[in-house]
Amino acid sequence: MNADLLARAGRPVPRYTSYPTAPHFGAEVDAATYAGWLAAVPPDATASLYLHVPFCAELCFYCGCHTTVARGITPLVAYAARLEEEIALVTARLPGRLEVGHLHWGGGTPTMLGNPDFLRLMALLRTRFAVRPDAEIAIEIDPRVMDQAKVDTLASAGINRASLGVQDFDPKVQEAIGRRQSFAETAAVADALRKAGIGAINLDLIYGLPHQTTASVTRTLNDALALEPSRIAVFGYAHVPWMKKHQALISEATLPGPAARLEQAETISCLLNEAGYVSIGLDHFARPGDAMAERAEAGTLKRNFQGYTTDDAPVLLSFGPSAIGALPQGYVQNLPATPHWHQAVARGELPIARGRALTADDRLRRAVIERLMCDLSVDLDAVCAAHGTDAGVFAQELGALAPLIADGLAVREGSSVRVPETARAFTRTVCAVFDAYLAPHSGAAPDAPPAPRRHAAAV
Template identity: 50%
Template sequence: MNADIIRRYGESRLPRYTSYPTAPRFSTSIGAGTYRDWLMSIPQNDPVSLYLHVPFCRSMCWYCGCHTTITQKDAPILDYLTILKQEIRSVGKAMGGRQSVSDIHFGGGTPTIMTPTEFLDLTATLAATFGISSATEVAIEIDPRTLTLEMAEALGEAGITRASLGVQSFDPKVQKAINRIQSAEQTATALYHLRKAGAKSVNFDLIYGLPHQTVESAIETARVAAAMRPDRFAVFGYAHVPSFKKHQRLIDAAALGDAHERHAQAEAIAIALCEAGYRRIGLDHFALPEDTLSIAADNQTLHRNFQGYTTDNASTLIGFGSSAIGRFAEGYAQNDVAIGRYANLISSGELATSKGYRLTLEDRIRGWIIERLMCDFQLDFGAMPEGFELSHESIGEANSRLRTLVEEGIVSWRGDVLRVETEHRFLVRTVASCFDAYLGETGRTHATAA
């Protein structure tokens, strides 16, 4: 690998492109009234996806980039769940019918911070409001350190089909530096209980670029985790943005590796997982060959949303909870981030939308291009959907940023097909950014490209 390319491109800060435009482009021009109109316009025969945000944890992991609150008391969680159920009923009423649901995702925070009874009550509210069937995929994010047997059994009773377990690193030195002590035994026990409860697919999250992390410790973590045989892995680069996430100031920046070290760790993890029988999917996911994520990648039907790579192809995503983002044909709508303001709006009978974005045709075109590049590492401009056209300045020789990547050998043209070269796929976000019309406008700090 060209060290100069890693240095110049790997240290640039770019969006992860889980949406386009990205969240910093959202504005307060989109409010509750617009959101209600969008809910009412969803075609009744189109299945939707649901995302529920539970923003509570028992302790703070210092690397965390999520919207979450630390609480040792149960009362704030119970109050929040009451409001969350009220929001579910309000949204269902605005939609005017029991819309069928293809996918549900519980994120956070730690969604399993609620008790089994509370979780089953929440899922009962969803079932009473939406059309949920045995075919609905239900996924949840889990902290293995706090998952109880009773909660695992409740997840099975609720029909959970997929679970994502945070692992990050098994290196004790790294764990101490990020305030997350978690043994391999705890992780294996959680996996066992989830399998027994009926989870068909389990994902492990790993992170590279953490303080004191080395190539050797990254490989060891990958090997130990792979021996447990989860169906998928998501392998993310740590994004150190202490100006945005104040608790990250507790991490010693001097203990973080540079772009070369981060790239070496990422590639070492990838090699270890591939040697263990996993297939590389997109930028940062790995899956067993028989997993639906692998099949979607083969068929070029992979998608990318706020949870990363997914097989979910619903055109509408409805977000519930503070900070949750919904995606509609017309654009994006985000709930108020502050739990108090979110709760006050919902309890007063309002929807909690505080900002969003209305898509233009050009946004849809650029979003489609970026998603296909992120998922397939190539794009046939001659096979774009009908009505999708971009000016000459956006593609081909007139796109100066893209032209530079061609000259560097990072991408190549083969007729109308733009391809990211295999050895440079870790820079796919750099390639995607060539089609981002808003790059650099907001001043928001993003993660490094490698």
């Protein structure tokens, strides 16, 4: 890919874990709105749960998550107690004890919570919700802060999927991102989890980090494959120091350029496919037979704030600072500052900062973008028919696709739009054409205005 095309195709675009995306949430959706939406949830609805723990033992320089360094156990104990209160506030407004098929602990580092607090929270969730026996109960893990007691706690709490943060095994890269983590300690945690009965192991890797090369990411990937994970997520590093000030600790001179990033992404993808993993959407890979691979094959894969998922529950209830929930009516986001979240919950208030009520056009475009993100193709006629809309509504967008089609980043076949396998890395660029909230047809026309600096490069 030549430099000019890479510059056009790799423009900053959203990650599309929702549509509309979080920058377009507003204060018009507040605690009262959320209370009304909760009360309107059908009693027989299935829900999924997300719990955010905004604490880490130390701050990694590359991190884009909402987290802070915990100074001692006191803030963690107080946080767990307040989380119980928020759960009570939300469930008191629901019409009944909803069935739950997916539960995800994220952060931060959720395993920073004390073992008794974690067990108590899991027991509370099972009391307030009807957690199905076959529910997926997942947690994000930093292998550097695990011990056998923590592994045993997770197993006894019913955790059955663990995502291990790896990012990169190269010592030079680790030094540059402030995260020293050996292969041996990562392998030991994976082994301990499996021995405790937690057999579904995911690994998270990142390309585009300082000092990474195609050779170094190949070595990291080979080490990762030795751990035999069920799934691997490979994210492009988003260098946004104007949003995450600590990323300024990373020298931009050490970051791979766009061409090097693309080569790293394509190399990783090829190696994973050669190892037998199935490509899932933009940046996930799974073993054949894994539920995610089966959903991808069937065209029923979903995408939410945790990335690609097999979860198709219509209600996502999220707890903790900055956590985003989704209901049929729209999205809600909690107060991002932990002290403000604490104060609101202590007052007995739903700690909502903002949200977005969905319009009919939002729902239509969300469906188009989700299918592109999950399947790399979408039948516009079928989606429009399902939403009671004439397919002509996308006439302008189809015109704006022309430059992407000419560049080989998209293919139009009748009423369908498809991202060819060779352009998989640029899927978000194609999705951006259907995003009504970006600059006109962002990612499509070479002379379109630059996207706001809240987004990272497409690759």
